[in-house]
Amino acid sequence: MSIYDLIIRNGYVVFPDEVKKADLAIRDGVIVKVGDHLDGKANEEYEADGQHIFPGMIDVHVHFSEPGRAHWEGFETGSQMMAAGGCTTYFDMPLNGIPSTIDRKALLEKGKIGEMKSVIDFGLWGGLVPGNIDELEDLAKSGVIGFKAFLSATGNEEFERADDFTLLHGMKKIAELGKVLALHAESDPITQWFKQDKEKNGLFSANDYAATRPVQAEAEAVGRAITYAELTGCPLHFVHISSSLAIGKIESAKQKGLDVTVETCPHYLLFNQDDLIEKGAVAKCAPPLRGREEQERLITCLMEEKFDMISSDHSPCPYELKDPAIHNIFEAWGGISGGQFSLMSMIELAVLHDIPLHKVAMWTASAPAKRFGLSSRKGQIKHGMDADLAIVSLNGTHEVSETNFFAKHKQSVYMGHTFPCQITATINRGKIVYQTDVISEWERGEWLKVIDSGIAVNN
Ligand code: ZN
Numbered sequence: 001m002s003i004y005d006l007i008i009r010n011g012y013v014v015f016p017d018e019v020k021k022a023d024l025a026i027r028d029g030v031i032v033k034v035g036d037h038l039d040g041k042a043n044e045e046y047e048a049d050g051q052h053i054f055p056g057m058i059d060v061h062v063h064f065s066e067p068g069r070a071h072w073e074g075f076e077t078g079s080q081m082m083a084a085g086g087c088t089t090y091f092d093m094p095l096n097g098i099p100s101t102i103d104r105k106a107l108l109e110k111g112k113i114g115e116m117k118s119v120i121d122f123g124l125w126g127g128l129v130p131g132n133i134d135e136l137e138d139l140a141k142s143g144v145i146g147f148k149a150f151l152s153a154t155g156n157e158e159f160e161r162a163d164d165f166t167l168l169h170g171m172k173k174i175a176e177l178g179k180v181l182a183l184h185a186e187s188d189p190i191t192q193w194f195k196q197d198k199e200k201n202g203l204f205s206a207n208d209y210a211a212t213r214p215v216q217a218e219a220e221a222v223g224r225a226i227t228y229a230e231l232t233g234c235p236l237h238f239v240h241i242s243s244s245l246a247i248g249k250i251e252s253a254k255q256k257g258l259d260v261t262v263e264t265c266p267h268y269l270l271f272n273q274d275d276l277i278e279k280g281a282v283a284k285c286a287p288p289l290r291g292r293e294e295q296e297r298l299i300t301c302l303m304e305e306k307f308d309m310i311s312s313d314h315s316p317c318p319y320e321l322k323d324p325a326i327h328n329i330f331e332a333w334g335g336i337s338g339g340q341f342s343l344m345s346m347i348e349l350a351v352l353h354d355i356p357l358h359k360v361a362m363w364t365a366s367a368p369a370k371r372f373g374l375s376s377r378k379g380q381i382k383h384g385m386d387a388d389l390a391i392v393s394l395n396g397t398h399e400v401s402e403t404n405f406f407a408k409h410k411q412s413v414y415m416g417h418t419f420p421c422q423i424t425a426t427i428n429r430g431k432i433v434y435q436t437d438v439i440s441e442w443e444r445g446e447w448l449k450v451i452d453s454g455i456a457v458n459n
Helices: 075-084 104-117 133-141 164-176 188-200 206-211 215-232 244-255 266-270 273-283 292-303 339-353 357-371
Strands: 004-014 019-027 030-035 042-047 052-055 057-062 087-092 121-124 147-150 181-184 236-238 260-264 389-393 422-428 431-435
Touching: 004 030, 004 357, 004 389, 052 357, 057 075, 057 339, 057 357, 075 087, 075 104, 075 339, 075 422, 075 431, 087 339, 087 389, 087 422, 104 121, 104 133, 133 164, 147 164, 164 181, 164 215, 188 206, 188 215, 206 273, 215 236, 215 244, 244 260, 244 292, 260 292, 266 292, 266 339, 292 339, 339 357, 339 389, 339 422
Parallel strands: 004 042, 004 052, 057 087, 087 121, 147 181, 181 236, 236 260
Antiparallel strands: 004 019, 019 030, 052 389, 389 422, 422 431
16 A cells, blocks of 8 residues: 655755755645654655755745736746746735736636636735725735735736835835735836936937936935835835845845845846847846846855845746837837746856855745745745655756747747756645656645745635
8 A cells, every 4th residue: 555645756955054865755735754764665756866955946936827818828838837847836916917806706717717728826916006905904914925015017908016105105004914025126216217318319229228227316216215114113025126226225124123035036136237248138127137247246246145035026928018110119018928937047047156056945935935935835945845846856957949938929038048957846735747848747836825924725
């Protein structure tokens, strides 16, 4: 009689403080034993053969744009693409779909679609926009991960930027609800002022675009948000931070004891403004890819552990919205499609800069789980946790091509990039959802509702 569903043998397991060879036994989707040469039988054995076993990535920041704009990505291809990159849980942002996730009805509609289509687990953010303060409590009670607001224009007419009064009111309410507010922090006046100047003078090059969103615009917005957090007690999470200037402000806030975390995205660490000039709109994002020196400063910040976590900010669109024959760089959709590549990117950076692999696991799994209420079940490989795993070969390489990129639209700044590793399998709660270029399309993930700082049961 078999006592386990699955045993994974001879992998180098990436634990919180070390990498060590171990076997993992899994039953009912949970890791029930970790050790050397495990006894016992299993329905299935997986020979990891010296490959590395990371905790499945928890990507706190993706845009699948469904309902309403599923032709941009959607939960089906979106979740499959994430699985192919070693991700087992993602959080979908409240904008780019129609309707935006700014009330309970929209949240439940999106959650239902996710449950029908997602091959891995997921959580959903709620939005903070002018006029929806009264919806925040319902959203919190319905299990949103946290709330998201923009300090600059969103590029999306269904999701309005939060003015300062909305921010102050919203932060007070979100603090009372025990949630975190995630912020896109760039100054609207600074970015608009530069943009108007470029438009007036007919300057539309990649460098002109980058110049409209300087690091000072990010640092100003971060500083203002921190002041508001001091006044309201609201926990903050800064998304896709792209400058050491902003990091300096966040470090000071942390030293003061404020409840603040910060993510950056692999594209700010692997690419720079030269890629925007060379590749055009596929490399357009906001904040923009920075110059080479700033990129190096960001890598130093990473090595000094000034970033708490890494997210992809996967933000895809149909090809025509980035087509240079139709749109100049200012008009093109801003967003990098790269949700599949975050874990491999961080492993590449670890290899290049001699960063221990357990830190990669911290940035991609344990820190996001802890910050957003998932750590009772997710984020680490240990007894009693969900069997969410990414099996990675450090011997193989992965060259990004149209055939092995699972997003709906294949344009990406990562196209042609070669990673010094390969995701060979992804396991979500004990089920193999991805193995060497094949997705198990019939697997279904769970909508993780976070209520009272933990995953709600029976959801
Ligand atoms: Zn985003």
